[in-house]
Amino acid sequence: MEREPDIPAWAPLLYQLQLLNIREKPDALTLPIADRIRIGNQKRERGNFHFQREEFSLAARAYCMALDVLTTRSRDGDNDAAVAEEEEEVQDYRVKCLNNLATAQLKLEQYDEALHTSRDVLFLEPNNVKALFRTGKLLSDKGEYKEAMETLKKALKLEPATKAIHVELSKLVKRQSGGNDTQKWKAKPSEVFGENIAPFLIPSKKKPSGISWKFLLGALVVALGSLVTSVILTARN
Template identity: 30%
Template sequence: MTVDSSESNEIGEDNMLREKVQADSIPTELNSQDSTKEVSESMETKDEWMDILGNGQLKKKVIKEGEDGTRPNKRDICKLKVVCEVNGEIVEEKDDFMIQLGDMEVVQGLDLTISLMDKDEIAEVYVDPRFGYGDQPEEKIPPNSVLKYIVELKEIIFEPIIETLSVSERLKMSNVKRDRGNFWYNRKKMTYAIHCYRRALEYLVSTNQDDQEDSHNGNTILESCMKVKNNLTAALMKTEAYDAALENVEDVLSHQPQNLKALYRKGQILKQKGEYAKAHAIFLEVQKLEPSMTSLQSELVYLEDKIAKEQESEKMLYAKMLGRVNNSKSKKIKVENKYKIAKGILWTLVGGTSTALVGILIHKFVS
């Protein structure tokens, strides 16, 4: 079972907007590596690096000052121009790139740095692999790469009030968060994935107006909410937060009782919690809905063995509690132990007697 990666039309439009390059608003000097250096040298420059974390793994140097006192806050929407280099080669270049600060829509190092920039500031940013893409490759970026960014913070927009957004706008925002959650899930960064999924859900709280609009849109709010909760369940399971995962999956099943992903994950959660009989019943239900799922057979065999052992242990426990331990077995064990002891004593006596007789005979013949 994998996280849901389906995308709405709104997501496609949003990606096109974020990827679109408006050449008329981009200084042509930033379009190549060599010219980037020329622009950096011609602009007002500060020689000192800011060591943001104090360990040399995330550093920022101002190339061009921005408006003093205009740093963005968490959840503000920031419009950026970003050029990323790895080993002197440009691997990413985006303009009018929109992110919501604090929502892990860029690598952690860049997200932290943007919060320390002023509007219209241009900065050079050094990001250690730990706060970049780590030991996993990204498109055009090898594992364990140091990232060098030239970032311009072009505009800061306050986060819109969710209740004022239309259903389509909220779905678009939610899908962006969900897709980013899927990105971090696939990179095994579960803390980031969980954050993104929870943010996606904030845009999917239903209202009466939503219910009216949903009647014309195929219950899109509810369906999107169930997809996000299914994905959130998977991420929570990876962190062994089984109680929280069970709460999410139960909510999905309350609206969609035959949701296969939700049922299967519920069975896995119950198994991990040691509730083997309940897990077995859930997997049987999944098997009825999807007989071709071959992995269920091994799950069922495993659970049946666990259930049998639990039942045997319970029988023994109840017997002890009621003083009904099998006395015949215990008596038999005691008799066998007594027999072994007596047999040992007998052989000891026989051996001692034999030794004495041999000694007497030797003494007679020698003397």
């Protein structure tokens, strides 16, 4: 952007920094609850930033750092109603952070870790539908069908209108019955080629109705031939 009169536009700048002080990382339990929430949310938002950029390893690391700060253990003597309400707020943010961490772990194909994290969510919030669905799906993929069925049924009871839960339960029933998933599945043309399948379709042959166009063309040729012959004979006479 330049700065007159001494720095032209696009000039390379060299900065020299000096380290003045180092502070040790504070113990989360010594921080006021409001500071825990503020710092924890900053780190969680940093994780969301990395997740949106598909930097899942960095996102998972940021979520873990947030969880280190968002501790729900109160200091001795902090048992009044105000502190209890703040601790509940910390737990709510911790649940959100754990759900985000599990999603990042799934992106990294860390399925056992994602299952463990999802169970941590359910320990804090047993009726968390996202964690129930994720746990049930992971258990089903691991072949632990009985526990998966109980978990997904609980999620369905809480949100009976959620289509994804119905789909996963249907898959689980097929897996439990055994062999159904191994049946050959014949795809329809639209499922193979997509919506635009016109070049791949062959028009069906229809039976001719009425007088054939070939018959009409032959008759026309004969009529023209007769007309030409008549004209020639007339000219000779």
